[in-house]
Amino acid sequence: MPPRTSVAEFRELVNSSTRILALCGAGLSAASGLPTFRGAGGLWRNHESTSLATPEAFEADPALVWLFYAWRRHMALRARPNRGHYALAELAKKKDGFLCLTQNVDGESRFAARRMACIVLLDNKCFNECGYVDHNNLDDPVCPALAPAAEDYPPDKTLPLLDPNVPVPPINVEDLPHCPNCKTGLLRPGVVWFGEALDEAMLREVDVWVVRGKIDLMLVVGTAAAVYPAAGYTRQAKRRGAAVAVVNPDPSAAEGLSSRDFFFQGDAAEILPQLFEGVIGKMDQNGQIIES
Known part of the structure; x- marks a missing residue:
């Protein structure tokens, strides 16, 4: 069975979720011209x-x-943050159990509660x-x-x-x-180059957060999650009970998702504000909340 694509169903899941893990890749910043x-x-x-x-x-x-x-x-x-960055920032404000991981080096994800790379x-x-x-x-x-x-x-x-x-x-x-x-x-x-290790203390913090309890939702935004340790977090989240939601313009990014997961094909800058609207409110084209 293919993954779900219903925005309404996803909004219900976001509304009811307490612990949300987000893994963001370079595709999140593509709309910023990077x-x-x-x-x-x-x-x-x-x-x-x-x-x-x-x-x-x-x-x-x-x-x-x-x-x-x-x-x-x-x-x-x-570059400037795009609407996808702002939408994640607003979600982080609304959900205390939100943790964001990114291996991006562009600095546009500065909203994140935690990062895999600063x-x-x-x-x-x-x-x-x-x-x-x-x-x-x-x-x-x-x-x-x-x-x-x-x-x-x-x-x-x-x-x-x-x-x-x-x-x-x-x-x-x-x-x-x-x-x-x-x-x-x-x-x-x-930057952390290929063949180099990420900060061990930061990785330990992430591991402690992951095993702390049930994870309700795993967001995978703009990344193929092909590089470790990022690649392992989706599997860990699933073991902790998470439904996985992938946002990516590449249809092949839906591979491996089950019928309880979600796949939204397209630009994260356009899709994320729609997906989170039930929690963060409506967002204008400048990334400002106009109706909560």
Whole structure:
């Protein structure tokens, strides 16, 4: 049996739910103009974007990796939360038992009660792991050498940095950000790269919350939940009694859902305000509640 698609039935479930676990991915921020970098078209220039998200890639070509992340920083600093973010924020206000997990690095999910990764795209830290961290650095660009990543072009023109036919601007490693603490290492983006561990204390907090009692609802928004530990939370929530509701434009995201679950195909920025309306009230196009 396929999952349910009834908005009315889902609203009833949200209304009656006490403990709600939300897992949010990059698709939640797509309406804010931030690319997801997964699936079809997940390229940056002619590179698989995930191939640049490793310590090995940074060690091999720190200038290229820094250009990639400097451009993402620039995009994130320009972006604004969308109606999906605001809807989740309002739900968190209404439901004390709401816990939000996100591995996003764009910072647009700043409403979340808990996150699997903080606003780390704006953090810089020492690649040599001396312990230095520059939190919430809003410089754009991070340093003069990365200025090509912080340029704005009209919508009908392509930023030269994004055109694989245009050579990458030459950057000397000496001109990249260096650690002011140990004075020997480069600074790197403060994101959690593939092959690196998330904060163990934060993961323990999430595990304690999960086993504390029955989970009524598991929201999976804008993510394929393919990367661990995020991938395991849906299974854990189901074992704790949760119905799963997936919001995703990709129909394949409904795979594995049962007849007691829900699937809503489309943009989270449009769908979430509708789904939560019975709890948070009606929301206008700017993300403001106009009728509760």
